[in-house]
Amino acid sequence: MRQIFTKQVRKWAKVGGISTPQSFSTWCPHCSEKVTFTCANHLHDAKRACVTSSANCPGCSHHVGVWSLGAHGPESAEVYIHPSNGEPREPRNVSDSISEPLYRSYTSTVDAYNSGNYVATAVCCRRTLEGLFQGLLPEGKRVSNLAKAISDVADSVDLAEPIRNLANVLRHGGNLGAHFDMEKEPDEAMALQMLTLLENLIEFLHVLPREISALEQHLDRES
Ligand SMILES: [Zn+2]
Numbered sequence: 001m002r003q004i005f006t007k008q009v010r011k012w013a014k015v016g017g018i019s020t021p022q023s024f025s026t027w028c029p030h031c032s033e034k035v036t037f038t039c040a041n042h043l044h045d046a047k048r049a050c051v052t053s054s055a056n057c058p059g060c061s062h063h064v065g066v067w068s069l070g071a072h073g074p075e076s077a078e079v080y081i082h083p084s085n086g087e088p089r090e091p092r093n094v095s096d097s098i099s100e101p102l103y104r105s106y107t108s109t110v111d112a113y114n115s116g117n118y119v120a121t122a123v124c125c126r127r128t129l130e131g132l133f134q135g136l137l138p139e140g141k142r143v144s145n146l147a148k149a150i151s152d153v154a155d156s157v158d159l160a161e162p163i164r165n166l167a168n169v170l171r172h173g174g175n176l177g178a179h180f181d182m183e184k185e186p187d188e189a190m191a192l193q194m195l196t197l198l199e200n201l202i203e204f205l206h207v208l209p210r211e212i213s214a215l216e217q218h219l220d221r222e223s
Contacts, residue, residue, distance in 0.1 A: 001067070002029070002084035010036060012074045016044030019077045020051040020068035027114065029083045030062035034115060037081075039066055055081075088114040102131045162204075 004024050011022040025036045037055035044051050049070040056063055064081050071077035091110040095103045109124035126146065133149040134142045136157050143149050153159075170180060186194070 001080040001082050002026075002087055004066075004079040004081055006074055006077060006079075009074065009077075009079065012077075013039070013042065015042045015051045016046060017072065018044065018049065018051045018068055019071050019074045020053060021066065021077075021079055024079070026081070027088050028057040028059060028062070029064060029081070029085045029087075030057060031060035032116065033057070033059045035059050037064060037066075098132070099135060102128065102135060105131055166201075 009021045009024045013022040039053040042053045051068045053066045067080045069078040105128040112120035136153045
């Protein structure tokens with residue numbers, strides 16, 4: 001099952017008091033094209049408080065099943081389709097960590113990929129990478145060459161600083177240090193913060209170096 005979000009619904013219908021899409025736009029699970037599905041044969045299942053319907057892809061004609069669960073208005077509707085393959089890549093939730101233009105450039109890259117436009121994906125990817133590395137350099141020191149920008153960042157920005165800060169904080173106690181104190185009972189927010197920190201460290205220390213070397217090996221084999 002893949003969830004269809006309310007912003008993807010073009011038109012709503014109401015069956016047995018439940019809001020269900022009359023039409024919605026998404027990637028077809030069969031042919032991966034972005035299309036608008038029109039729903040037909042609505043069936044109200046009162047016991048399960050849901051409406052099921054059928055839709056066919058206007059591109060490849062294959063059938064998609066639609067389930068709308070227990071909602072009394074489009075705002076709270078929960079809609080799912082089956083099968084769920086052809087799922088688009090969701091952008092990562094990094095809007096708080098990077099500038100707004102950079103985040104827009106990143107989501108455009110994901111959109112280009114999801115629409116199957118790989119040339120545009122590569123162009124957007126490069127543009128976002130440039131923005132990412134330029135943004136780490138001081139105003140007067142920005143260069144247009146991507147490789148140069150990356151090596152300037154490596155030379156001038158202390159990329160190991162967060163790791164050193166973490167070590168210092170753990171050494172000297174304080175709020176973050178208290179998180180790692182086994183005597184202290186963590187609440188949900190504290191547990192989530194620790195888990196997020198752990199996942200980010202795994203990405204930074206292990207996933208990123210491994211992926212860069214895997215990408216290099218893959219490109220070496222192709223050339
Ligand atoms: Zn299709």
